[in-house]
Amino acid sequence: MTIDYQALEFAYTKHADQTAAAPASHRVIVVGAGPVGLTTALDLAQRGVPVSVLDDDCKLSTGSRAICFAKRTLEIWDRLGLGERIADKGVSWNVGKVFFRDQEVWRFDLLPEHGHRRPAFVNLQQYYVEGFLHEAAAAHPLIDLRWKNKVVGVTQRPGDVALSIETPDGLYDLHAEWLIACDGARSPIRKLLGQESHGRVFKDRFLIADVKMHADFPAERWFWFDPPFHPNQSVLLHMQPDNVWRIDFQLGWNADPVEAVKPANVLPRIRALLGADAQFELEWVSVYTFACERMDAFRHGRVVFAGDAAHRVSPFGARGANSGVQDAENLAWKLQAVLDGCATETLIDTYAAEREYAADENLLNSTRSTDFITPKCEVSRHFRNAVLNLARDHSFARGLVNSGRLSLPSVYVDSPLNTPDADTAPPAAQSDADTRIPTEASAFTGRMVPGAVALDAPVRDSQGNETWWLATLDGRFTLALFCGDHAPDNATLAAMQQLAQQSRTALQLVLVYTGDTAPLAPTAFTAIQDHQTCLAQRYDARPGTCYLLRPDQHVAVRRRQFDAAVMSRALQRALGYA
Amino acid sequence: MPLIVEPNLPAPDAFYQTLIEAHQGLTDEQSAEMNAALILLLANHVGDMEIIRDALSHARRSVQP
Numbered sequence: 165m166t167i168d169y170q171a172l173e174f175a176y177t178k179h180a181d182q183t184a185a186a187p188a189s190h191r192v193i194v195v196g197a198g199p200v201g202l203t204t205a206l207d208l209a210q211r212g213v214p215v216s217v218l219d220d221d222c223k224l225s226t227g228s229r230a231i232c233f234a235k236r237t238l239e240i241w242d243r244l245g246l247g248e249r250i251a252d253k254g255v256s257w258n259v260g261k262v263f264f265r266d267q268e269v270w271r272f273d274l275l276p277e278h279g280h281r282r283p284a285f286v287n288l289q290q291y292y293v294e295g296f297l298h299e300a301a302a303a304h305p306l307i308d309l310r311w312k313n314k315v316v317g318v319t320q321r322p323g324d325v326a327l328s329i330e331t332p333d334g335l336y337d338l339h340a341e342w343l344i345a346c347d348g349a350r351s352p353i354r355k356l357l358g359q360e361s362h363g364r365v366f367k368d369r370f371l372i373a374d375v376k377m378h379a380d381f382p383a384e385r386w387f388w389f390d391p392p393f394h395p396n397q398s399v400l401l402h403m404q405p406d407n408v409w410r411i412d413f414q415l416g417w418n419a420d421p422v423e424a425v426k427p428a429n430v431l432p433r434i435r436a437l438l439g440a441d442a443q444f445e446l447e448w449v450s451v452y453t454f455a456c457e458r459m460d461a462f463r464h465g466r467v468v469f470a471g472d473a474a475h476r477v478s479p480f481g482a483r484g485a486n487s488g489v490q491d492a493e494n495l496a497w498k499l500q501a502v503l504d505g506c507a508t509e510t511l512i513d514t515y516a517a518e519r520e521y522a523a524d525e526n527l528l529n530s531t532r533s534t535d536f537i538t539p540k541c542e543v544s545r546h547f548r549n550a551v552l553n554l555a556r557d558h559s560f561a562r563g564l565v566n567s568g569r570l571s572l573p574s575v576y577v578d579s580p581l582n583t584p585d586a587d588t589a590p591p592a593a594q595s596d597a598d599t600r601i602p603t604e605a606s607a608f609t610g611r612m613v614p615g616a617v618a619l620d621a622p623v624r625d626s627q628g629n630e631t632w633w634l635a636t637l638d639g640r641f642t643l644a645l646f647c648g649d650h651a652p653d654n655a656t657l658a659a660m661q662q663l664a665q666q667s668r669t670a671l672q673l674v675l676v677y678t679g680d681t682a683p684l685a686p687t688a689f690t691a692i693q694d695h696q697t698c699l700a701q702r703y704d705a706r707p708g709t710c711y712l713l714r715p716d717q718h719v720a721v722r723r724r725q726f727d728a729a730v731m732s733r734a735l736q737r738a739l740g741y742a
Numbered sequence: 743m744p745l746i747v748e749p750n751l752p753a754p755d756a757f758y759q760t761l762i763e764a765h766q767g768l769t770d771e772q773s774a775e776m777n778a779a780l781i782l783l784l785a786n787h788v789g790d791m792e793i794i795r796d797a798l799s800h801a802r803r804s805v806q807p
Contacts, residue, residue, distance in 0.1 A: 542774070550779040
């Protein structure tokens with residue numbers, strides 16, 4: 165049976181809290197049942213934290229909103245058990261093409277290597293994503309969804325937040341240890357706290373048309389600058405499931421948003437692209453403008469902001485919903501650690517610091533893309549056109565073509581939770597005194613620096629079944645030891661187990677073997693085979709190399725050999741005890 | 743290496759003539775795009791942000807002291 169997720173309405177039901185003599189107290193309340201709020205709720209619930217989700221409406225998203233879900237976002241949903249469903253329904257793609265006037269000037273592949281479970285992107289209408297997330301949330305015993313519950317009052321108190329909530333049955337009060345505001349770009353919670361987002365509003369209008377048709381365009385992102393069928397403006401084409409195509413036409417600031425969406429004005433634009441005889445139906449048409457802005461701080465006492473409520477970007481780069489889902493996963497494990505007493509409240513400040521940094525990176529990328537796509541003055545347009553003209557023949561210019569720098573997870577390079585690579589040797593007596601060069605034996609190369617998100621790789625589980633590295637990580641902290649083809653000595657195994665037993669927080673122990681068979685490991689360990697040595701290559705690992713990964717799969721520390729004291733300190737640091 | 747602002751072209755008049763002639767027959771719009779392309783090509787050749795920043799600042803001061 166096909167569910168029309170856009171038409172679903174969820175019944176308001178009166179909760180016992182509404183008639184309680186005194187306001188009920190909850191550990192975590194999430195406001196907003198969009199992709200970010202539902203992901204936050206699912207991640208927390210999976211960690212054993214009960215969550216109430218309040219939404220002022222009773223429907224999922226309708227019409228044309230986010231469609232491009234990035235590899236990292238899919239990996240997060242994999243951990244929550246939804247990645248497969250979303251990827252199966254969606255359209256996977258890796259390749260983008262850029263056209264200038266009537267010629268292709270550049271083709272790029274966002275994932276030019278094999279050995280990843282997920283593609284660079286999956287296109288899927290937001291209402292499907294929300295529908296799938298909602299079904300999982302509704303089925304979870306620790307998630308309590310309350311529709312038509314509108315927060316109209318927020319009071320910060322020492323140690324919790326008092327909420328006033330409006331419902332069809334009138335007002336009631338709730339208390340929450342933590343309030344997570346995922347209530348969108350116009351965030352009522354933000355307004356209730358008297359906070360604002362700051363940034364740039366762009367004076368340009370875009371027409372979105374979601375068109376249903378049978379077409380033989382490939383599953384690629386196509387971007388036109390100044391095409392003959394829409395002169396002096398840009399056009400973006402994306403494939404979605406159900407034979408729906410997203411077409412995004414730049415209109416310019418002077419376009420009349422009311423006139424522009426009338427079929428008499430929309431149809432000729434689409435026919436100009438598809439041909440006069442094209443058969444299609446309009447699924448959705450709207451005109452949008454956008455801003456690049458964020459709140460100065462994502463944490464205000466016991467209220468934490470995530471997703472569009474905290475930051476907004478232009479759509480070029482698919483950095484909106486994707487960064488929001490990454491906010492959710494950064495926050496969930498930290499909240500769990502604080503609520504379980506494994507960490508102090510200051511760990512939530514590192515959520516703010518890391519995700520504000522990520523928001524700045526997204527805003528910078530998004531603003532730069534927007535300036536390239538919609539030049540604000542003649543000279544900017546001349547340089548833009550020069551880049552596109554040169555890109556046909558010269559590789560250096562292709563690096564300057566910016567039709568959107570597509571969402572990648574941030575590397576939290578300066579996070580206080582990182583333990584830096586410390587394996588540097590003091591300079592030799594005769595060498596330049598200003599340089600500390602890594603010793604060849606201990607230095608790392610590659611992308612897995614502290615703060616980076618763990619790269620995936622194909623591995624085999626202890627039964628020899630094909631699986632993925634990221635699927636092996638179970639949502640706890642993970643200590644992974646690369647063992648080569650033989651088991652570590654008993655002293656190392658005992659020290660690892662002792663570390664896990666004495667740790668404040670749950671710690672998963674993983675042994676990574678090369679070769680075709682994994683030696684037997686004690687039951688406290690997960691043993692996997694890196695049978696293609698892909699994992700070792702991506703992590704620049706040798707026998708003895710050891711990584712500590714955070715619950716959100718970011719690298720906390722790496723060393724060339726296991727040292728219980730170093731790992732124990734790194735684990736403390738990653739929990740905010742710097 | 744700082745930006746060279748002392749005479750460095752072996753035949754200045756010939757360079758200048760070549761520069762102007764290269765634009766012959768172009769519309770103002772095309773000329774503007776060609777100049778932009780020329781800047782991009784030379785900047786990539788230089789490949790040093792210090793020198794490029796220095797050149798931008800000299801150029802800016804030439805029109806807005």
